[in-house]
Amino acid sequence: MRGRFYRIIRDLHLYFGLFISPFVLVFAISVFFLVHSWLPRIASETSTTRVVSALPLPQDLTTRSGRPLINGLRPALEKADVPGEVGFVRHLIKEQKLIIPVTIPGRETTVTINIPTREATIVTRETGLADALVTLHKSPGQHGANIRMNWFYMRAWRWMADATVYLILFISVSGIYLWYVLRAERSLGFILLFAGALSFFGMAYALVH
Amino acid sequence: MPSSTEPTGPGKSPNVPRFQARFERWNRKLHFYVGLFLLFFIWLFAFSGLLLNHPTWTFAEFWTHREETNYERDITVPSADVTGDLAQAHDILKQLKIEGEIMWTTTRTDPNQFDFQVRRPGHFFFIKADLAQKRVTVRRAEVNPWGVIKALHSFTGVQMDDPRNSRDWALTSLWAFSMDAVAAGLIFMVLSSLYMWFELPQKRLPGAIVLGLGSLICGLFCVGLRWLF
Numbered sequence: 001m002r003g004r005f006y007r008i009i010r011d012l013h014l015y016f017g018l019f020i021s022p023f024v025l026v027f028a029i030s031v032f033f034l035v036h037s038w039l040p041r042i043a044s045e046t047s048t049t050r051v052v053s054a055l056p057l058p059q060d061l062t063t064r065s066g067r068p069l070i071n072g073l074r075p076a077l078e079k080a081d082v083p084g085e086v087g088f089v090r091h092l093i094k095e096q097k098l099i100i101p102v103t104i105p106g107r108e109t110t111v112t113i114n115i116p117t118r119e120a121t122i123v124t125r126e127t128g129l130a131d132a133l134v135t136l137h138k139s140p141g142q143h144g145a146n147i148r149m150n151w152f153y154m155r156a157w158r159w160m161a162d163a164t165v166y167l168i169l170f171i172s173v174s175g176i177y178l179w180y181v182l183r184a185e186r187s188l189g190f191i192l193l194f195a196g197a198l199s200f201f202g203m204a205y206a207l208v209h
Numbered sequence: 210m211p212s213s214t215e216p217t218g219p220g221k222s223p224n225v226p227r228f229q230a231r232f233e234r235w236n237r238k239l240h241f242y243v244g245l246f247l248l249f250f251i252w253l254f255a256f257s258g259l260l261l262n263h264p265t266w267t268f269a270e271f272w273t274h275r276e277e278t279n280y281e282r283d284i285t286v287p288s289a290d291v292t293g294d295l296a297q298a299h300d301i302l303k304q305l306k307i308e309g310e311i312m313w314t315t316t317r318t319d320p321n322q323f324d325f326q327v328r329r330p331g332h333f334f335f336i337k338a339d340l341a342q343k344r345v346t347v348r349r350a351e352v353n354p355w356g357v358i359k360a361l362h363s364f365t366g367v368q369m370d371d372p373r374n375s376r377d378w379a380l381t382s383l384w385a386f387s388m389d390a391v392a393a394g395l396i397f398m399v400l401s402s403l404y405m406w407f408e409l410p411q412k413r414l415p416g417a418i419v420l421g422l423g424s425l426i427c428g429l430f431c432v433g434l435r436w437l438f
Contacts, residue, residue: 014406018420021399022427027258028399031392035385037367083438106435132431134369142359145264157430158262165259172244172251179241189245196246200253203387207364207380208331208357 006181013174016167023164030130030137039130046126052080053119061098061115062091070150073100073113080120082109085151088144104153106132136161233408240401243394250391257362260355271356275333278349286340295377298325298336301345307334310366310378329380330360 033039055076058064064072070086077086077100087101100111108127113120140148140158149155179189244251260269287300298311301323309329317323321341327334335348352360365385366376376382406416 011412014402014412014416015419017402018406018416019423021402021420022424024395024399026427026431028392028395031388034369035365035367035388035392037365037369037372039369104434104438105430106432126435129432132435136430140262142261142264153430153434160426160430161262162259165255165262168251168255172248172255175241175244176248179245185238185241189241192242192245193248197249199246199387200249203380203384204253204330204357204361207329207361207384 006178009174009177013171013178017171020164020167020171023160024168026133027137027164030133033130033134034137039128039134042128042130045128048124050122050124051119052122053117055079055113055118055120057113057115057118066146067150070147073098076113076120077102077111080111080122082111082122083151084109085139085149085154086147088147103135105135233405236401236404240398240405243398247391247394250387251395253358254362254388254391257358260359261362269355269359271352271359275350275352275356277351280347280349282345282347284338284343284345286343294323294325297323299377301336301338302327305336305345305347307336307347308378309334310364310376310381313373328360328364329378330364331357 056079057076058072061069061072069089073086073089077083082102084102084104084107087103089101090099091097092099096115098111098113098115100113102109102111106127106129107124109122109124111120111122136157139154139161149158179185182189260266263269282305284301284304287297291297291300294313294317295311302308302311307327309327309332312326312328314326315324321339323336323338323340325336327336331352331354333350333352335350337346339345361384364381365388366374366378366381368374376385403420406412406420409416
């Protein structure tokens, strides 16, 4: 019975670990970019500009804000062929313009809509893989909860990011069990566990107090 | 099916299997040694990542529950040889006995007015120094442990889109180094686990399916979305 339990835990540790390993790599590699505020430019950024007219805009566009505004802009963005996650929309009242940032990991599009003429200038920047990893690491993030995850694929990413956390927690707990079963490794394991705990709590204490 | 202890053929060095066996043993040992050492760091970053992904979870709300205190202090204006905003801010903080990472959030227009923030996990200091009046107003905000946990996740002292802010507190640098170490440790653990899995012939096919599925889904988000749309 105990041997069966061990084998099940060992297999789950292996298969769950293999499944989330690409996600762990995404989060781990992007840490270096975020901590050092640096993005490697593997390929040069490209930028294109185009103009789209006769956009379908809702009548009450200027009175909307937050999620209703984004929902109201969706048909216009679809017509302009700009898919992606819509960020904070800026309304320039004097100029009667809306500036809409739209993101796909690795691509940033800025749509500037002239409200009276219903015309949009669309600037698309291909920002590359490193920027895509950073975008994914920071998504959905803690800000703008009422507007974020307005594109299906970014909602799906949130599910995957959550799943990565839950599986990491499972893998770490199952890993402790698998290590503890190895009697010969217990003493050194405990020393490392204690050293890690001391480093972690020592640093956290110094930062907070 | 060759095992790791079988000779690999006459053309290869007899040391290879021994080396390979030793490599496998140490790869396995290091996999859980690194995991055990980084355990609390991994739990912190995983759990805080979950909290940051769910800002609507009210139990982890911290900013609305903050405790604020306001006070004023007289200061000595930094001497003429203390040049630059950072050096002046350090001088003022030393007088106020405040330690932390300096954040530049406003542009200095009046040379006598000097506003900046100081942060450390759990503590926010909003400092307004009037150098002409030799007086500093400090607004101090303290947040609950949820705020500390969330702050530790992203306490790097730098911002991708703001080159003005750079690390200026030794403990921020130490914490940033530990973030690098955790990331490097995780990458090592992933690579070592791939090696261990590949050395199990009976698990190769199901493992390859699971790894392929994970890579496909992850690849969709990293590069696939740009191809599809």
